[in-house]
Amino acid sequence: MRDLDPAALDCLAALADDGSFERAAQRLSITQSAVSQRLRALEAQVGQLLVVRARPLRLTEPGKVLLRFARQLQAMRADVARELGETVLTQTRLPIAVNADSLATWVLPALDALVQQGRGDGFGLELIVDDQDFTHEWLRQGQVLGCVSTVPTALRGCRITPLGVMRYAAVASPGFVEAAMGGDAEAGLHRGNFTQLPFLVFNRKDDMQAQWVTQAFGVREPRLVERFVPSSEAYARAAALGWGIGVLPELQVREAIGRGELIVLHPQVAIEVALYWHQWKLGDEFTAGAPRAARLDEVGAALVAGAAAALDQRPAAGPAQRRTTVRAAGSQRAARPGSAAA
Template sequence: MDNLDSAALDCLAALADEGSFEGAAQRLAVTQSAVSQRLRVLESQLGRPLVVRARPLRLTPAGQVLLRLARQWQALRVDAAAELGLPLPRLKMPIAVNADSLATWVLPALDALVQQEETLALELLVDDQAFTQEWLRDGSVLGCVSTGREPLRGCSAQALGVMPYGAFVSPAFLAQRLPQGLHEGNVAAMPFIVFNRKDDMHQRWVERAMDLRAPRLLERHVPSSEAFMQATLMGWGIGVLPLLQVRAALERGELVALRPQAQVPVALYWHQWTLKAPSAAPPLLDRIGQALLAQARCDLEPPPAA
């Protein structure tokens, strides 16, 4: 492990990002044979395969371990170059966030940093908040917004705050489909808008609002937070949405809350790899975390007590 070549680690990261030798070669501005050679050297040093040569290729468990090292090494190189006043290498900074946070408070949080760091190649990857931590575990990202409270080994975790969710419908849907309101007798026949197959927020809300266990609900899948909101406004069904996202629509009378007292609180945490900075200056990854934490303190409800 002491003599691993940084260029070979860059090669492994490019293979993970691009999913092919051709894409990695284009990313690194080298030939495909050079990519293959660097990978072979790395695999020889470790004595095990690092990628599964498929379409698209994927990393082996050993490759995922080295990918984490590659991501951290790249981030530290950028921080060292900034501290020394050297030209900054272009760094892809992959961060995993949940779609609802991306649609509400994450972009404002990162705006000043993105405007300041001209060479920052930020990559925001979207997944359900209960699954983003897996991206961090396998080295695909350097940080994530997650509902997981406990940090992974080698990582730190900070409480961001709580996003409460409620159920909302358009006034037309309420008048046509729910003149007597939503209750145990009609909930199974009402369409709920759902983000994707991982999304169980609608079930969690029904369980909390009506004390029903494992309800079987009619679902209409809309895999985009913005389109999800639009589908709710158009009367496609009941949307279980973050209060932060619907506040303006409620004030304009475009949406109506169902059982407003029934809310699902979702506590969010920022997880990141712990990188040792070459100086007292905060590394770029730390600055991203600080920006997210500051915005979350403004937009989210206070985090739960430790």
């Protein structure tokens, strides 16, 4: 295949980002006609349809393959310019996908120093939020250059690094425990009444509550009374207000438990989620044996260091095991309750 036109690849990336020819043209400071012409030329060169002209636009499978290449090319261009000391006139977008619970707890502190250092050099970090079992799909489709995921195996052309384990506990407010469970955080919630009590759910991808019930009471595919709260911070707040039972990272609610705002239910039961950092390999063949300074590498290193400080460090689940590992924690661990563009 002949060399692909970088300007046409930039158009494809802008169309994927903005979902329309008009907004893509505005992003690139060219006319809609120029965007259309460059896309048609790229489609003619590869001999395949790359974009489905719908509202919003969506990429075909060949389009997603080229989008991955476009993202990597843009990141490499920005790294080369920075290493040569050139001024970056336009902001270079560096999208990564993370799960909401990680974003609400350890991701921002992990990235803070890097973002503060890069305020004036065109470094445009974009954090895209999805469930930890689905962030990997953003990477596969080329929408992001890296992701925090539960998937333990790397895509071809990617590197993977274990981050650690997020431990989840079921919690409720003292008022809820008193009113709905007779004041007993263990015996008051049991196999005979869990279907009558409300559980907080992040969104329809979230099955953490069902996993916890299965682990606690041995009930497969339990039917729960659900109250949806699609924000990690608001979810924790709803649990503290007594809206229902929440299954939250200990890292997030540890202080609230210490203050007596939340109570751990069945503290011997825990869900453990092993997390991994995935990123595309950008230009490794050109930098063998030489120090790497790529922004994506710096983001990955910051996340790995931040996770090492915040998450439980233990052997990660192997490829043959479930993405989300569930186990009953020993009673001695009951003393450990509690858990955008830049």
